[in-house]
Amino acid sequence: MYAVLLSFSADPARLELRPGHRDRLAAHVTEGRLLAAGPWSDDTGALLVFLTATRDELDDIMSADPYYSAPGVTVAIHEWSPVTRHDALAGL
Incomplete structure (x- = not known):
């Protein structure tokens, strides 16, 4: 499991990419990723x-x-090992 932390600057360039990004996110949810x-x-x-x-x-x-x-987007990735979680995540 990975936590991806994004930081945004005031640069608005990322906003034109956001609709496609959100479509990709929806597909990743459907695929279980x-x-x-x-x-x-x-x-x-x-x-x-x-x-x-x-x-x-x-x-x-x-x-x-x-x-x-995209300009104005900074990414940090951390492998994450939760020690407690909601029952909905118990099988993961």
């Missing part, structure tokens, strides 16, 4: 939680989406 995603309430960044077999799989997902390399 994305557990949750969304922006911070002040729109300074976002959190995405991916469930992939390997870091390489996550890197492939991210390299296929130009949003992650």
